[in-house]
Amino acid sequence: RTPMDLPLKDGRKIDPTDSSVAARYVLNDIYCSAWLSHAISALCEHRVPDFVGGEPTAIESIAKKAGLHAPTLYRALRALAANGIFEERGDGFFLHNDVSRLLCADHPYSWSGMARMWGHPSCMSAWMHYRKSLTDGQSGIKHAFGKTLYEHLAQDSAATKAFSDAMISNSAHAAVSISREFPFRNFKRVVDLGGGAGTLLHTILAENEHLEGVIFDLPELESLAKDSIRTADLASRCQFIAGNFLSEVPSGADLYLIKNSLWNWSDDHCIEILRNIRRAIGTTYGARFLLIEYVINSRNKKWTTAYDLQILNMPGGRARTEAEYKMLLLQAGLAVTETDIIEDQTLMLSAPVQ
Template structure:
């Protein structure tokens, strides 16, 4: 218990500089006492946990439409939830702009809440469920191990590495691939709007997943042909996605291992949201294989986060902690990318910032 003499007055201030403040609006800001701000930061993870929970339960899907106003008792009936507990969850989320309480115990979707619908264009529901996987959360709970040792806490908690663990569990791999598909739709297409590919004729998407980026680019550039290159089990799904788009005559889906080789003959190679998964040794091996396959007049486009120096806020600085906990990779600064390219026989040409957290990093043969 806190005595009256020890109690801290919690004034109401703006909340502009706390990590995650673009998505999380709490009640106290930069002028609040440091213990108050720390208290809020420690509890801010509850917003993420609530988002994961309502995504898993399917609360946003329970609304018949974006415009429907629904009493919590009806939402509880539709989702098989406890009405009192669901109300407490929605009330908390409404306070940060996810759902809105339009009348006592009665809610409507907001644009943020709508992203958790399964049928929404750019749905984030699968990503939310992936973020909340207990396997990930247990690794984050052991983050001190990674900080002490420099090694992934995931391996220490689960007794094996990320790739082996997920490879042995098809249901988790499927969720992972769907979540990465969400990232492809959200980040890649928006990012590549800043890079003109009208002169490209054959594009190779290395680690291309389910082919969503290739599908987007083929629709945008009618003269383009493409290759989706990924593990054999993954490109089977990519072939289905591309066939459903009617683009199979302009795209190949090739299975393989980018540590061994990548398909030759492309004038543009793309590595999207991939290179940060790997340490420098592995990253250089991937880049060398791309350079060996690339035409001398070709180019490599990396879509990834590029970290600013110093205290400047950037989502990638927290994505880097995900890499520290789960994998051996890390999110890089531009000078770190330049060093990777030089070791792989490539030359950094330019880095373009975008409205997304990612940048477009272009390299050409040295």
């Protein structure tokens, strides 16, 4: 029995003698998901999730707080509730469920930043050029703006904020698990390369009070990173150093880490970055490099290969398999000594090849 023979689902009649009917529904659901993602982004931009309560809230009340058109907002929330995001009670009353609550700005693992980035004009403009990317392998951002993602961000503060907020969303939950499960007790000073606002490093330092840390990232993120260091009350153990890991990496640490950054880059750029890390490690006894990435494998390829499309679209990089990352590391003079999986992230600890 094939999927085409399965009973009626979602109120849609399937002709068991014509597999194209069910196939059409599969494609339709994919397109619907895209529309729903736009609705989520727009609602987060207007802070709608922050105005929905734990008890049923009238659509008129939500719309008034958000400054939105109530009938149109109702249609958006109705569609999302029908697809498992928010709950609708009665006619025009909504409340949170576990999924929608994650879109609130004050949730400890808020996904609001990521939702807003997916709907940001820079991201949308890039996707409008995806058909061109298929012809030459260049990123949608490059086609849309004539610049790399990072050149574009350096000239657009709003886009930089959206991108940074998305990275915070992406790091918050995994940071807790990584900080507790990886043996940071074996190290004294850690440098987070491309550390952004410091979400991961701050969590690591909070869990490991003996550690000192450095956030290393582009100059345009300095103000954001230093503010976050002060907010986390980590000024005595954490500092920000401005720089570009394509050019150099600061020395003096016994652990360097990169989380979800190498897949933003081509193989040649990755090798360049990794060689800079190898040079920074130098001959420091016991120094290691920790790579944390989404890695394509047989268990997760449904979503990692989809992410790969977005990675081409925005930074112009690509997702890789574990074997591909190990090959890049070896070409840079680093050999993997330990591998682990924490949540949906693969951790590869490597040491200099002697």
